[in-house]
Amino acid sequence: MYDNPFAGVGLHAAGGVAHGSFYVPLKKVRAWAWESAWLVQGFTAWIIMPWLVAGLSGAHPWLALSQSSGRTILLTFLFGAMWGAGSLTFGLSVRYLGMSLGMAVALGYTVSLGTLVPPLFMGEFGSLVAGWGGRLVLLGVLVCLGGIGLCGLAGIRREREQTIQATAERRTLLLGFTVATFSGIMSSGFAFGIQTGQPIAQAAFVHGAPPIFKNGPVFVVVMAGGFLVNCLWCLYLGLRNRSVGDFIGRSNGQQHDWHGAAAEKSAPGGRIGRNYLWAGLAGATWYVGFMLYGMGTTFMGRYDFTSWSIHLAFVIVFSTLCGLWVGEWRGVRRSTRWLVTGALVILVSSTFVIAMGNRLATEVVGPAAGR
Secondary structure, X not given: OOOOHHHHHHHHHXXXXXXXXXXXXXXXXXXXXXXXXXXXXXXXXXXXXXXXHHHHOOOOXXXXXXXXXXXXXXXXXXXXXXXXXXXXXXXXXXXHXXXXXXXHHHHHHHHHXXXXXXXXHOOOHHHHHHOHHHHHHHHHHHHHHHHHHHHHHHHHHHHHHHOXXXXXXXXXXXXXXXXXXXXXXXXXXXXXXXXXXXXXXXXXXXXXXXXXXXXXXXXXXXXXXXXXXXXXXXXXXXXXXXXXXXXXXEOOOOEEOOOOOEEOOEOOHHHHHHHHHHHHHHHHHHHHHHHHHHHHHOOOHHHHHHHHHHHHHHHHXXXXXXXXXXXXXXXXXXXXXXXXXXXXXXXXXXHHHHHHHHHHHHHHHHHHHOO
């Protein structure tokens, strides 16, 4: 019933819309330091929403976790912490390399490792390359990486065409690639966590969770690990920058919010409420993206680990489209616009190649299983 890779691609596309736009509400936050806004959205996205959705969807998170081994829960949590470290350093890679190149390098590592390491870890890579369906899946992953590379190239050309000043020094560029590599490798921990946590999902399914929501308890554990890392870092920044008073409308000393504007020492109660609302909305939107990711994974058939590359491809597509819409590509040459357009077409095409490979593998395994 749930082996429908093309339906899975549709859900991943919807998840890409959510993840490509979740940052928009954060831009409404005023007079708060970055760490304050990020901590509120993170608590909403990685603690409140996973438990709320898992409970309301009938996934029975407490029951599923109680029936799972401590080793499975610990590994899933640690992979979540690994992903949390990657999400923190992603911002630094963008700072040193720029948005397009930083995203291309970091997500290139994330896509390749998050898609290919799970079958290697589970001993399924041999069967993956043995059949035409698996080979088509690998081709789709390579096409996806090619599309990411073209997005990065288009981003470099955009920055050169829009910026008068010279490019960064070689040492800064080297540092950027180092940070982006670390971020990409660590961010793939989310995909590892989902695969490692499948016994938790199976326990939820056995206790009555709808198949499409069985990954809910897995998200609870993975995102708890990611939240711990982000929380510790944000609290450290809050103490260092004396911005912990943001949460009650009062910070010590003159601060600058993450938009670069000077923040007031105290903010009106209405503004504080709006800040919590916008940051919470950003977190809820972020979680919806991964909820749709988890739902899409249940449709992907034999090679469900390919969900990671499909999801990230759509995140890049829709975040780039948002950038085009708000004018980030204004003033670039027509050839650069055609390059980024071609990259987006390649990324979308890669998702259908992967879905086709999943479908072919399912059709081959299905009749064989019935003999």
